[in-house]
Amino acid sequence: MVNPNKNKSLNPLSKINLRTKTLLIIGLTILILVLIVICSFFIDSKEITTNFLIINQPPSFEHLFGTDWLGRDMFTRTIKGLGLSIQIGACASLLSSAIAIVLAFIGSINQKFDTFVAWFVDLFLSIPHILLIILISISLGGGALGVTIGVAFTHWTSLTRVLRAEIKQINTSDFVKLSERFGKSRLWIAKEHILPLVITQIIVGTILIFPHAIMHEASVTFLGFGLSPHEPAIGIILAESMKYLATGNWWLALFPGLALLIIVLLFDIAGENIKKILDPTSAND
Amino acid sequence: MMNKLLDVENVSISFIQYTAGLNQRDLKVITDLTLDVSEAEILAVLGSSGSGKSLLAHAIFGILPENANLSGTIKYGGKVLSQKDKEEIRGKDIALIPQSVNFLDPLMKISDQAIGYTENDNEKKEKKIKQRKIFEQYNLGPEVDDMYPFQLSGGMARRVLVSTALLSKPKLVVADEPTPGLDQKTVKETLNHFKKMKEDGVGVLLITHDIHAALEIADRIGIFYAGYVIEIAENKDFSGDGENLLHPYTKALYNALPANGFKLTKGHQPLHGEIPKGCPYYDRCEIRLDKCSEERPQLINLGNKKVRCFKYEDGV
């Protein structure tokens, strides 16, 4: 057993091994994200009342993010908006990776299916993301459902590519060939041999779709094609605040924008660290 | 006795490894390894594949991974090498012949890789001439210079690695598993390269799992068992019924060769981390003593030979 105190140092973190540190980071980021979602649940939209006595107030201890032109507290609105963003992001990325997994496995059946999947990926990649999201969102009548489906249907491509390449390589491996000689079915091989080997890519891929999904949701909403103006979404908040920026109300855009950026970064950090934990090549660092 | 080049004394290498969850353990891969190589001598370290013997080469060149712990001393020309010294002399006085061309940069032309870093054009030209000369000696035509690693055949790749290692005129060459995956002709050719190095006064440390290759060219052979060197025997001891070999494992290994009786010995090498408290060979040994299970024998120096067995405490 290693004595963890062997390298004596004043820094308490140095006593913790790297895996613990990584797990701590993952735990913290997930905690923050979950907290935001839970908080947003407890904020009733009606509670964000208009109060004309405190309109256009800059940030203070009472109103951390200031207030808007109707006297609504920007901090509460931002949290509510972020909660919504995370939920939509979660649905969209889960749906995305489900599409990716199905397509990747379909592609592994035979050459024809593989060509089809490759063509399908190229087709979706050749259309600009934003345009496609807007089209799908509008055709589904907009709102949360439209945006979620729109984002989900545009973000599966890169994960599909990764999985397709990975599965192709595993299919040529000797242990799969031997499994066929043992009389195992394609389905059995996909489930028992291939899935355990690509599960890391699936998990990390799904988490890394998250930030994209959130950003795209916000931008489509910002452009007015996403969530309805009654929803307290970040995109709506940003779009509205544009009108008041010129009058010097900088806090209306800055804090919600920053908050969105931080959420995106948190997902990125969580994804990278989960990769570190799951990836055996860096496991013993 | 020729001058000693390399002296490896009581070297142990261990890894910090995660076990279940967040627990770590110190996994010893090489324990208390002692050997030496002199000028114009080929010393083979013989161990089964996956036994961690390659780490010895990595330790000599100071290229162990971050999570490895190294203890003991490695001396070159009588001087203890620090990490800085290793970085200084590697590729100059001591050169490594790696296992395969996978150790070369796949996107760099062969001659550029062989020459390595140069300060200016003059130096580059000088080195280029030297490189051409040595490649010519190893039957590598000018067309090889502009090839990329993937274009080399097995034998050619081996010659490129050998001649690149010899470019700096090293006094000591360390070869890490130079023969697996090669056909018999290329193996023979590769082994001849080492014989030639020996004739030129170079010391060779050959790390291999191939007993035939070791017996063909080595002067002395170190037998690696469960992370320990249990014997360093002379080549001529591997003859007859193996009666001149000292350690029971070495004898068993020699007699298991198809040409020497194909004799069955039961048991297996203990896994890393499961090595018994006493002698690593205790559970398979036919001549074990009571204390062998409790006490670990030291490597006993018998002149040119060494053995790790209590039976030889008072000499042979």
Add this chain to the structure above:
Amino acid sequence: MELIGKNISFKYSSSKGYLLKDINVKFSNDKIFGLVGDSGSGKSTLCKILSAYIRNYEGNVTLDDNNLPKKDFCPVQLIYQHPEKVMNPKWKMIKILSESWNVDEDLLSEFGIQNSWMKRFPQELSGGELQRFSVLRALNPMTKFLIADEMTTMLDAITQVQILESVLKIVKDRKMGFLLVSHDMDLVSTICDDIIYLKDINNV
């Protein structure tokens, strides 16, 4: 029991010339066969054809007058030189072993497999230990013929004896056919009753 290859020819789609041409072989279970050839001479390819790994060849392989099955368990099993390549790195040894069949305790101890190895991953065992597993997997009761392609080349001499002795014992007990492919003449002549040289039967 007879494994017969009739007029087997094979060439890679990328190359012009044939690697194997009009090879006729016949193996039975009353002898231990050895196949000798230089590396690159196509002996591994021949092994793969005889064990249904390669299907796009010319000619015909039959075991007791039946073609080798495409989907079901193949009664001709091949053991490779590198056991780690035929094992899923994410599987523990116990699962790897039971992918083929449920090996009984006696056979495990016959092959010197320790209980503690079962809970390990392939990366945690040495080549010699892994090869024991890979041989046991191939010794499924449905296996009629075993081909060992350089099975012990990467192993030390002691492990080589251990594995081959155990295999030969079972091969004889179950009256299976056995073909040992190796470059090591000493080994082939020690074990085999009948030695075939690939260059003698290959008409390229």
